[in-house]
Amino acid sequence: MIVMGVDPGTAITGVGVVEGREGKFTALYYDCIYTSPRLSSSQRLGKIYDQLMDLMERFSPHQVAVEELFFNVNVKTALSVGQARGVVLLAAERKNIQVADYTPLQVKQAVVGYGRAEKRQVQSMVKKLLSLNDVPAVDDASDALAVAICHLNSFKMDSLMKGLS
Template sequence: MSLFFCFNIFSDCDIIDSNISLNGVWDLRILGIDPGLATIGYAVVDKETNHFDVLEYGVIKTSADKKDTKRLEIIHYNIEELIKEFKPEEMAVEELFFNKNVKTAIAVGQARGVILLAGSQAGLKVAEYTPLQIKQAVVGYGRADKNQVQQMVKSLLNLAELPRPDDAADALAVSICHGHVFSAHSGWEERL
């Protein structure tokens, strides 16, 4: 594991742990995103014929001391930088789930908006998945708990340990979900 500095011209990101391994050949490069306003999980995964290869995963953090507009700008910039560096063909983003806290739901919705915008501006095919769909694709059971999902992510990606932090693990799960959909439905974009 290496230390990775979040791409950030605004100096609002923390030092984050990032896991990097490059293989060089892939069928589909996916940028998976677990959206949030404070912490955004991301994963860059290559879907190969019969397995996945993890290039990098980590988190982007924004400071609560900043105005929401600045935090959204930081998120957009960092997603753009990930796209420029890794050149994914497709982006997969977790859909917003019902949240009793309306303020939190609105903030996450705004973050999702700038994330989706960055993907669209880069010309990526963008897919969205519900937490239920992600759990079904990764574990085979839509009501799986977080630990079950992380165990399967570890197993499917041949990781030495459980992926951390949770937001990055969720982004890996989103990537796996999209990779399975890509394998099962070569023309998935026609449904969007």
């Protein structure tokens, strides 16, 4: 199964594509989509959409996992992240790909085993689980990989539970 994990943001959207096969995870791709603050909001969202569509075409993920909006004290930031998240949902819908949502707490729990884990602990586990040489240079890419791993772990558990019933 191939999962595209996304950590949405207007300035930086992290994207990670992970394949889960026989209990082993492999990173197929990870990077960030960057947009310039000089662009209008609609241009920034359009760039995110176009690049996500290209990546979905390139990797043909079976599912997309998106980090849920964590309400920030800064309402303006929360709104822009929500818009970027909406673009992710639209891109997945256009490609007819099922979407799963995970809170930061769920991602940390699935990757580290502790919902209050620190960012560096999550990054370290992402590196280990994917057998990467280094932690991804940008936090957003690492976060996107963590969301994909979370979904693969959750999907595996759901399949296991269905098999028992």
